[in-house]
Amino acid sequence: MDPWATRLSGNCKASPQALLCCPGSSIGMMLSKKLGVKNGKKIKNRANRNTKANKISPYLPPEAEEGNVEYKLKLVNPTQYRFEHLVTQMKWRLQEGRGEAVYQIGVEDNGMLVGLSDDDLKASLKTLRRMAEKVGADITVLREREVDYGYDVSKKIAEVLVRRVPDNQQFLDLRVAVLGNVDAGKSTLLGVLTQGELDNGRGRARLNLFRHLHEIQTGRTSSISFEILGFNSKGEVVNYSGSRTAEEICESSSKMITFIDLAGHHKYLKTTIFGLTSYCPDFAMVVVGANTGIAGTTREHLGLAMALKVPIFIVVSKVDLCARSTVERTVRQLERFLKLPGCNKVPVVVSSTDDAVTAAQKFAQSPSITPIFTVSSVSGHSLDLLKVFFNILPPLSNSKEQEELMQQLTEFQVDEIYTVPEVGTVVGGTLYSGICREGERLVVGPTDQGDFLDLTVCSIQRNRSACRVLRAGQAATLALGSFDRSLLRKGMVMVSPEMEPTICWLFEAEIVLLFHAKTFRKGFQVTVHVGNVRQTAVVEALKGKEELRTGEKAVVRFRFIKHPEYLKVGAKLLFREGVTKGIGHVTYLQSVSPSQLRL
């Protein structure tokens, strides 16, 4: 883990420098408070004064060798040799951030905010622009701030986002799962962000997102839908307000946020869990109505995302409907909840552009930081802060990890199956590893008999536009021509023929029982979710125990009841049945071959 992130995570001691990492912003102040800075009052007072004058205190945490953040004191007229070195360094930082890097100009490697005169800053930004041009990247100045040393001449530091879409990619891609109680305003918020038009408070904005007639009639999301919000290289929003088709949005964007809109109603909880476990979201956005606070499924959704270790940020919606005191009460309720020992989060309220920039950076570095936005989809209040946040939010894994996944054999998880007129059978899902090209021959399975069947990928689409090559981590739909749809089911995998996939009826998992009304014992049946696999399994044995109570751990042997599945040791597992819930990971598979299954 990046040492900067380590320092900021709730479990470790922070250096006083780290505590001042974002002074002047409410985030800086809240982190300072949470991490127990002595002299907190002094910091707060100074921070308040600084906010007014946009002046900041003199330290950032020291520069980390790894990660995508680089400090540069000055970049004025570098020699050709130094310029080449700077360019190489920029390439490395961009690689660390999978195409995005943040440069802090006017800052020493030890984090000291020295600041530059206007002329030096201008010259440094010019050099930075030249460096970016050399590597084919764009730069956006996120913020310029004055440092206050009491000198007569003002000194400034600048924070700059450098973005380069990797050569083999169309755009940088992040997936955000959208969670929250029914009627919290999830679909409306997505409608407003992706269509660019405000809501009327009676559900106008969400209409474009609904897929089924009953959804339009009841106003409730029942299935999973995907919505896209693009940003161009200058950090401007690209959505349906300026583009007619998804293809146009993809073409003009260098960064794409794909929202996975999940259902809020308890009735659709299975679909919501499926969305979280199978679509591998980078982040989860939990929407909470300012008027209702934590209600209905909110607690459960927060718990699910935390159990699956998906970093969360919170959007308090509908602030136009409530008095300021009600909004503050909801925010306080969320803060209390997030700080509970089970959650162990550091809530940070975002109330300025400065906060949004800092929140995006800190959030990606430390999963315990939980930004809270307060917005309205009707008045548009603070939606700009949310957009700033999305524009800067970096991916969690770096290019190296991504590269490693791409080197592995192809494995595509089948999450959706459709029949499209004139195209034939189409499957939707995520490429877990490897690369998949048009015309590629793969095998799909396991069938009920444990077989894998041959198929050819006829064409690939991402975000409704054609794509020739799919890379690990990307979601897409693949057309399979005349392949018989009835042979497919959700939860199957399409893998390269060289792979020998392990399939099993029986597996073991180390689990924690999160909640169970009575006792959990042999013979109990639960719905098991592992990645895109969702099937009822029966508890065959509890190792070394007769029964399990809430909060207890054990290694449990499960047997699927309908058909064998493709699983991997180490995969995260979640199970539920009524109020019973548990999480864990797969520790052992009793793999079977198709011939054994036919006996």
Ligand SMILES: Nc1nc2c(ncn2[C@@H]2O[C@H](COP(=O)(O)OP(=O)(O)OP(=O)(O)O)[C@@H](O)[C@H]2O)c(=O)[nH]1
């Ligand atoms: N006044 C006001 N109304 C809002 C706001 N956001 C959403 N609404 C209204 O709240 C209602 C519910 O919004 P939805 O977006 O359908 O809620 P949801 O969370 O997607 O609900 P499910 O799809 O059932 O999970 C609609 O009538 C919206 O017009 C807001 O910021 N202000």
